[in-house]
Amino acid sequence: MSTTLPLSGAAEATGFATGNHRPGELRSCDTTGLPVCLNAQWFIRINAVMAVVFLLVGGIASILLALTRAPTIHLLSAEWYYRVLTLHGLNMLIFWILFLEVAILYFTATSLLNSRLASKGVAWASFGQMLVGALMVNAMILTGNSDVLMTSYVPLKGHPLFYLGIILVATGTLTGVGNFFATLYVAKRDRTYNGSVPLVVFGATAAAIIAVVTLLHGAIVMIPTFLWSMGILETIDAAWYRLIWWGLGHQSQQVNVCAMVSVWYLLATITTGAKPINQAVCRAAFVLYVLFINIASAHHLLVDPGVGAGWKIWNTSYAMYLAVLASMIHGFTVPASVEVAMRKKGHTNGLFGWLFAAPWSNPGFSAFFMSLVIFGFLGGITGVTLGTQQINIIAHNTLRIPGHFHTTVVGGTTLAFMGLTYYVVPLLFQKEFYARALCRIQPYVFAGGVTLMAVAMTFAGSYGVPRRHWDVEFAGAQVSAGFDASAHLWLGLMGVGGTIAFVGLLMFILLVVSAVFFGKSNAGRAMTAW
Amino acid sequence: MSDEKKVADIIRDEHNAEEHHTPGTMTLVLALLASFAVYYFANWKALADTWHVR
């Protein structure tokens, strides 16, 4: 049964223009008919595979952390807890996500614009720098040379190769983003499409723009710190470091938000044939993201010395709330596009008839829609509230902060990327999944675990339980301190949620790896539908 | 109907797009706004109970 994905051939996708591929470097997707540049496909494949490898490294770290913070188990020693925490942060938030985002950028700029990838050489340079940098960072962490956590706040000092690794990952990603912009230029010059770029490409462009300013901050903070770690520079000012590092740190989260929203539109279209009602609104929301979402990084410094109330309030309100407005707009336009598509297919009974009738057994759809709900309800609401200048006083550096970002980055972006992978593997790797029933339930296991963990973290943090902290009983401290039983209950539930999420993550990795390396090929025929 | 034909219809529909009714989505986003307001003001109240600091 060939899938009836509501997509179309190259002609419709690009408004009847002709591609600019060199001979022998193009194939037409057997399922969607979209043009696939073979160079881009190769780099999408190796970036996606490396992304899943670092997801596994970060995943192993996450179960060790969950079992350590659960008070009854308290698995790791203090030294190894802080070391594995460093490993977890960098592998999940930086390596897994950036490798996959480079793959997404390559896909959107080539297949959706009917264009060839600008340069294979630049793509190799990007991949090489990112891979060497990531391995270097992981080596420095695991050998105990850089127990400084992901943020490596000065004057904590890591091994010079640790900083050099992060610089390489940053410059590698910037090279990949440059390759994306070059492809946009090549596509425009060769007129491989006419009119405006498709919405998903516009969203990816917004993500790429935010990535540029993010990696700019990365260079500004990491290069002097690298020199400082080698003793060339005398000191680095702590307040300055925090300001610039969070220019890298939080803005990389905004790249993830932007890429996730683009993936939402993509998956809504693939799984239900959804069509945004008014593209001007969606595109305006992406423009608001590009202009204003990055100044939200100020909410990491709301209770810091050195920066005044004026700076704190301006950057976390007014302009920033225009970016919150953009998120609220996407929160409407994405489900609205699904509702319109489902109603057009005849599911018009009652308010949510269209939602119940949606393809919940399709992991691409379930991951996408749960990502939307978790990001919107749990992530957005807690984020804006925690990012309020005065409210931050009762939340800064407590477990409420990880409670928030595990709903946005993990329950939101990672879950959406997982949903996307259920189409990337059959369409771009041309391999079929085994154990399709497991694939259908995997998003639910992962989303359930992450939600339970994040809610438990938020409640524990409300009791004051600090983040990045090995022993909430402060055993051996000169002045005794501790938390009441309910905080321990929430930490226990956090351990349970974390374990369930890890099971979901392991399912995902095993399913993807078994499909990519040992799956039956589906070249020459359409993918088997979900 | 072949894929290409079906999509052409969708594109033609786009031109005479009639009023799109999305009551389900409107309910969802209103629920979002309501829970947002409740959570937001609850946090302000929690903050107000702590010591005074400037």
Add this chain to the structure above:
Amino acid sequence: MDNPWLLLALGVLVPFVSYTAWGWIEIMNVPPAALP
């Protein structure tokens, strides 16, 4: 709204001025302590 290069310029400029430059200036102007 269509021109990616204009968006790129604005996307780098606006956050840099509003967050980074202003914050940097504030940090540099922290007065010396009197420790009363």
Add this chain to the structure above:
Amino acid sequence: MSIHVPAADWFKAPTGGERTWIGLALAWCVVLSVAMPYWHLRGKQNSTGEAYAVEPMKFSERVEAFVASNKVGEENGVPVVQPAPGGDAYLLAQMWRWYPILKLKQGQSYRVHLSSLDLQHGFSLQPMNMNFQVLPGYDHVLTLTPTSSGSFTIICNEFCGIGHHLMTGRVIVEP
């Protein structure tokens, strides 16, 4: 479709439910924007980031002077120091303790000076769960007014090395 080149006339104003929602969302964003300045002027809990550049050693000497002049007791080896109501209180964060223990009076406001001798630390006053960042080289001044009495603990919630989870302190508030 979101993956196709849009129709030529895609640039048009929102209509129907979409427009209503954008209006509602914008109104909510205005409420969000007004809340912070309002609390800054009228609210009792703010973080103005008042700070002064200081040499860590000089700050440490000032803390010792403060302890010497205002010491009123000791709690298992840690001096208990009582600043004058409305006066300056000094609290030093260092690997891995908060020094000294402060004894304050409920309802009185104090100029609490927070700084670090070595790494970054997180001043986290429990159980009120009030959190402020403490940086080396910066004298972070909080005008603090206790509104409840009793014995409260300070913990550190910014990672500061292997003893980070041992770093505790105390604030005692008399009614």
